[in-house]
Amino acid sequence: MATPLQLQYLQLFHFDGFPYNTYARLIGQLGSMAALRDADTEIFLQSGIEESWREVILGCLDSAPASVNKHVCPTLSWLDRDAQHALVCYEDPAYPALLKELDCPPPLLFVIGDTTQLGTPQIAIIGSRKASRNGSQIAHWLARELAGLGLTITSGLAAGIDSQAHQGALAAGGHTLALMGTGVDRIYPGHNQALARRISRCGALISEFPLGTPPMAGNFPQRNRLIAGLSLGVVVVEAAPKSGSLITARLAMEANREVFAVPGSIFNGNARGCHGLIRDGAKLVDSVESIVEELMLSGVSREQGAASPASVAASRVGNSGQKSPSCFGSSSGASAAKLCPEETRILLSLGHDPCPADLLAERCGFPIEKVNRLLLSLELKGLLVQGGGRYQCTDTSLPPLSGRPAGFNSSEADNTGKQ
Numbered sequence: 044m045a046t047p048l049q050l051q052y053l054q055l056f057h058f059d060g061f062p063y064n065t066y067a068r069l070i071g072q073l074g075s076m077a078a079l080r081d082a083d084t085e086i087f088l089q090s091g092i093e094e095s096w097r098e099v100i101l102g103c104l105d106s107a108p109a110s111v112n113k114h115v116c117p118t119l120s121w122l123d124r125d126a127q128h129a130l131v132c133y134e135d136p137a138y139p140a141l142l143k144e145l146d147c148p149p150p151l152l153f154v155i156g157d158t159t160q161l162g163t164p165q166i167a168i169i170g171s172r173k174a175s176r177n178g179s180q181i182a183h184w185l186a187r188e189l190a191g192l193g194l195t196i197t198s199g200l201a202a203g204i205d206s207q208a209h210q211g212a213l214a215a216g217g218h219t220l221a222l223m224g225t226g227v228d229r230i231y232p233g234h235n236q237a238l239a240r241r242i243s244r245c246g247a248l249i250s251e252f253p254l255g256t257p258p259m260a261g262n263f264p265q266r267n268r269l270i271a272g273l274s275l276g277v278v279v280v281e282a283a284p285k286s287g288s289l290i291t292a293r294l295a296m297e298a299n300r301e302v303f304a305v306p307g308s309i310f311n312g313n314a315r316g317c318h319g320l321i322r323d324g325a326k327l328v329d330s331v332e333s334i335v336e337e338l339m340l341s342g343v344s345r346e347q348g349a350a351s352p353a354s355v356a357a358s359r360v361g362n363s364g365q366k367s368p369s370c371f372g373s374s375s376g377a378s379a380a381k382l383c384p385e386e387t388r389i390l391l392s393l394g395h396d397p398c399p400a401d402l403l404a405e406r407c408g409f410p411i412e413k414v415n416r417l418l419l420s421l422e423l424k425g426l427l428v429q430g431g432g433r434y435q436c437t438d439t440s441l442p443p444l445s446g447r448p449a450g451f452n453s454s455e456a457d458n459t460g461k462q
Contacts, residue, residue, distance in 0.1 A: 045119055045130065050111065051076050052132040052151050054103050057114035057253070061100055065090050067147045070133050080104055114253075118153075121228065121254055127243060129154040137161055144298060145272045149251035153227040156247030160195060160218050166334065167197040167270050167295075168211075169288045170204025170280040171313045178204060178281035178313065181305055183211035185278060188331045190217025192423045195246065197222065197274050199266060200239065202232055204280050204288075209242055219246040220273070224266040226256035267291040268298075275338055276301030278328060282316030289316050292325065301337055303328045332419065339422075381424075385409070389417045390426065390436055397433035 045053065055061055069090055073079050080101060087097040103112075111119070122128050131137050133150050137158040142148050154161070168186050170178060186196045186208040196212035198205040200221040212219035221242050225231045227250040230239045239248055251269065252262060267287060271277055271294040279302070282288035292302050302325040307314025321327050326337045382390070392398075392406040404414040418434055421427045427434050 045122055048076060048134060049130050049132055050115070051104050053115045053118060053130070054112055055100065056151050057112045058100065058103050060096055061092075061103075064147055065092065067150055070150045071143065071145070071148045075134050076104065118254055125155075127155050129156075129158050131158055131161065139273055141274075142269065142272050145268065147268075148272075149269065151251065153250050153252075153254065154247050155227055156243040157218075158247065160220060160246050161249070161273070163195040163218065164193075165195040165197045165220065165274045166338075167274040167277040167291070168204065168208035168280060169198055169270065169277065169291055170282055171286065171288065172201050172203040172205075173313070174203035174207065174281050175311065175313065178305075178307070179207045182207040182280045183214070185280070185305075185328075185331065185334075186211025186219075187215040187217075189334065190215040190219070192331075192335070192420055193217075194275075195220060197270055199224070199263075199270055200231070200235055200242070200248070202235070206235060206238060208280075209238060213241055213245055217245070221246070221248050222266050222270045222273070223248060223250040224252070224262040225258050226250055226252050226254045228254050229257060231258040263287055264290050268294045271295035271298050271300055274300060276303060276334070278303040278305070278334065279317055279320060279325070280305045281307060281311070281313040282320075283313055284315050284319065286316055289320070292320055301326065303334055303337070335419065335423065382426075385413070385417055386421055389414065389421060393427065393434060393436050397430075397435045399433050403434070 055066055056063075069079060069082075069086075070076075073082055073086075084094055084097060087094070092100070118130070122130060131152040131154055133143075133148065135158075138152070139161045152161070166189055168182055168189075170182060174182070182204045190196050190212035194217075196208055196217065196219040198208040198219070198221060200206070200209065200223055209219045209221060219242055221239065223229075223231070227248050230236050242248060249269070250256070251265075256262065264287065267290050271291050274295070277292055277295040277300060279288050279292055282292075282304075292304075295302050302320060304317040304320040304325040305328045306317060306321060309318075317325075326333065328334060388407055388409075389403060392403055400414050400418060401411060403409075403418070404411045407414065409417070418427070418429070422429060422434075425437065427436050429435075
């Protein structure tokens with residue numbers, strides 16, 4: 044059931060005399076439907092709307108919900124059909140704060156899935172629809188690892204790299220968002236129907252286009268600005284020199300987002316776009332850590348030193364009033380409740396004194412590769428900091444190390460050290 048406010052947004056959304064871009068800019072500028080109603084004539088004139096049209100628009104607002112535009116009715120029926128169907132208007136608490144930074148933020152988002160995921164810290168992974176086997180493996184691996192660290196993976200539901208990004212996030216048991224260039228009820232490409240259903244259960248399908256909108260070439264660049272706008276950064280895996288992925292990367296740069304590119308073979312035509320991005324200043328991706336490190340540094344000056352993932356998330360989404368997921372929360376105690384047994388073991392072994400990774404590996408009996416992965420996860424959760432090659436716990440509520448952690452077996456350390 045639509046709220047009166049949603050009905051007002053829908054009325055203007057389907058009002059033929061109100062150009063979409065004008066509608067979006069006015070809402071972004073004024074911030075609310077109430078402010079739009081109270082705006083003086085001069086603001087409308089500056090947007091190219093004559094006085095006579097202003098009165099018609101305001102009359103349209105006043106008529107909702109008593110008189111509903113016939114084009115609104117299918118959306119109302121769609122909303123009532125399934126609990127997963129949702130409308131998120133600009134004033135909704137679930138509306139992503141990062142999208143409000145765009146010059147032309149969408150007044151309405153049509154969503155199938157969990158609307159609370161829209162405001163989570165996200166990294167976009169995009170690339171060629173005709174991905175190589177190697178590119179597909181890289182996209183899947185990056186998405187799986189980043190989702191495992193708590194980031195939401197955002198992409199465009201296209202064939203190739205986009206699909207692999209979504210699948211990688213799902214394989215990690217993480218969350219993923221699909222931004223669509225069609226109506227949210229029109230899955231494109233058709234062979235991604237099953238994938239779309241999985242995404243709606245572990246994230247959301249999102250579109251700014253009216254229900255029933257078919258795939259049209261002009262819609263996808265418009266969709267790409269939302270991929271860039273929603274994310275802390277955009278990772279490009281394989282892209283031809285004039286591909287849509289490069290449009291997304293450019294939009295990300297314009298929106299002051301981080302841009303990453305995966306290099307490839309000079310004989311791979313789909314690597315040329317990535318190489319061009321790297322020449323233009325994009326961060327070269329040769330590991331998951333290269334992405335995480337850049338996100339940790341973003342939003343603060345070099346003089347301030349490296350920011351923790353918690354502060355990066357806070358600087359990007361903290362002003363939205365929404366809760367961050369546990370791994371990006373400001374409370375280390377809250378994060379500690381979400382730790383896996385191996386992470387808890389690392390923290391207990393660390394205690395409160397700075398310690399290098401190799402000594403932690405000896406204390407825990409874990410291989411150094413596993414320790415490095417766990418340390419990265421804990422650093423992302425804001426539970427430890429690293430300096431000078433040593434790690435230190437940030438949670439003073441944790442008990443100090445007293446002998447070996449529970450379950451420690453010296454023979455285990457001997458065996459794992461030989462692997």
